[in-house]
Amino acid sequence: QVQLVESGGGSVQTGGSLRLSCVASPHTATLMAWFRQVPGKEREGVASIYVADKTYYAEFVKGRFTISQDNAKNTVYLEMSSLKPEDSGMYYCAGSTTAVVEGTIEADDFGYWGQGTQVAVSS
Secondary structure, three states: OOOOEOOEEEEEEOOOOOOOEEEOEEEEEOEEEEEEOOOOOEEEEEEEEEOOOOOOOOOHHOEEEEEEEEEHHHHEEEEEEOOHHHOEEEEEEEEEEOOOOOOOHHHHOOOOEEEOOEEEEEE
């Protein structure tokens, strides 16, 4: 069982930056990821990191977002820059420890989820 707690969300203007954190207990999973969701839409994958090393991104965030992991702190980060209003939403941390699929950012491949942290980007 892995528990995930996100933090770092907030309100920023277009072009701004935020860093989201996800603390995992007792430790991070083999595959960790960030997803986001807005009301009325399905949850979409943003980025994933496999064995704290290999990173994968959705096309719409490539070059703007960076996922990283600090195993000493059991924490996964999502550095977001050049934010746009369409980046607004609830951001969720997710983890997978069984039947791990490297490179996936599909919600069905993750069994552990945090409660989310809200990001609002104004124009």
